[in-house]
Amino acid sequence: MAAHYRTFVVANPAAGAGSVARQWPLIERLLRARIPQLEYAFTEGPGHGTQLAREALHAGWEMVVAVGGDGTLNEVVNGLCDQPDPHRCYALDEQGWITRRASAPQATSATAVLGIVPLGTGSDFRRSIGLSGGLRENIELLAGHETRAIDLGQIGYLDRRGELATRFFINISSAGFSGRVVHFANRGWKGAGGRLSFILAALRALAAWQNPEAAVRLDDIEIRGRMLALVVANGAYFGGGMRIAPGARLDDGQFEVLVLGDLPRWQLPGLLPGIYRGSHLHHARITRHRARQVSLRLTAAAPGLVDLDGEQPGYLPATWNLYPRALRLKVRRGGTSTG
Template sequence: MTRSVTVLTNPTAGGGRAVHASRRAVTHLRERRLSVTTIEGRTAGESLELLKKAVGSGTDAVVAVGGDGLVNLALQVIAGTGTPLGLIPAGTGNDLARALGIPLDDVTRAADLVVDGVVRSIDLGRVGTRWFGTVLSSGFDSLVTERAGRLRWLGGPLRYNAAMVLQLAALETLSYTIELDDVELHLDAVLVAVGNSSSYGGGMAICPTARVDDGLFDITVVRDVSRTRLLALSPTLYRGAHVDLPEVEVYRARNVTVHCDGMVAYADGERVADLPVTIECVPRALRVFVEAGSPLRT
């Protein structure tokens, strides 16, 4: 039974929305007779160290109030430990919460899942010692994220929209070598995504059939396409219809190595490493609070 929880908050997530969500969640958890400790580090590093201490001290559960970036930080501490994770979605993307069926716009309902105590185990991706929950990608989308990071003088969505336009103008086909378990592929592509879950970027279903409890990644490859064709493909991403198009290939594997000169990989919206990277799907690496009747495997 969950009696004590540590609530981890990213105060900047969702344009400050996470702070208000955290206050509501903490109040509700205490009203439901849980002992609550709060962490709101001034930096990601400080939050990481405080969370390590909380888990080491035996907190019954961790609750992350923010987006996928904050969840990614929590994973670095609790993956493989058995300490369950609750999610209060309050970021921009919230894609892991979406994959788990967590209420996206109801703080009280999301907090109630922690109190109710229905827990399932899900897979995680791992690159070396670095964990991720949603999608690892390289190519056009990771380059957009890199470019957006250099446009700090632009605010909010405008920064990413500007980065996308600039990167689209510089679109180039990349030469990849991809190792999928015992198969090696050599191909030209503009984007490679390795999905533990189905979506990234706030609901873009880049790997629409990926499941977080099947022990496998879905790998989506967008082959050599023009700028205009890539723009035309974009609307299909939200509903996952792109996988039926001839320019898109989908594979499944437990272990994936991606090679591409000069390219970088991002996962959960965070920079992981320059390629090459080897990615392992680790079954049942994380315990999560979910709705009763969740379709996730027990």
């Protein structure tokens, strides 16, 4: 019999408009058929997935599997690294930039492995790793020992109280109009599926939107002007299937960064189909860059929302850092293997 990781499952029963709760008897049966040593727990509220993942690794479990959407996945990812003190990682300077202080994150367990069973509304990370199968096929991929090393992002930002905060992310973080869209999407009904939920949220966000004056630092260069949004991508997809960063790779040691400049509001509905196809990069006001560190601040007094992996935790200014190949992801047997 093939060897398997001792596995702890973190499941969000509310994910996918309640689909995890409805399908749990089948999910548990399929998991136990593939992984002999397995336990699980349900999340009970925001942040609980991070706590469960961290406790599982401290208890000696080798792999933690996130069952749910991208938000559940993000919480588990944050449990795989010791939570840093934001004031040791970042500082807010007199010019309004968040600057980086500290080095790479410390893993809760040096050998920890991340697994996923995507069942959320958007589940964009599954698209970024080419995970296209159904429930049975995705659980089948959790068997065996093959892993792939992928990059990990970290963001420093301001929380809802205006204090420095930090989180890790695995797929995409962005700010500006996209943060406003996530704000509305997470407060709306998700039963219609990821794509429709995000389209409706985008149309709602357009109603009173004005592109703010902003400044972006990309490693050694600075860009200023009115901006619709900034996208800092580790993976390629966000927003319920939008192929926003078609050149992004999860293991190349660089963020794919898109600066969406002063696009007028009336152009956005017509641009959406091209973003889903990944054919929007030809637009004259969209520029594409690669960087290891990215910073953004607004140059006028205006609120700016940040989002990461489909969640909206706080506000600008913000700084993003990339840690190459810092996370071990469970992959299919016979696929690319690292670690």
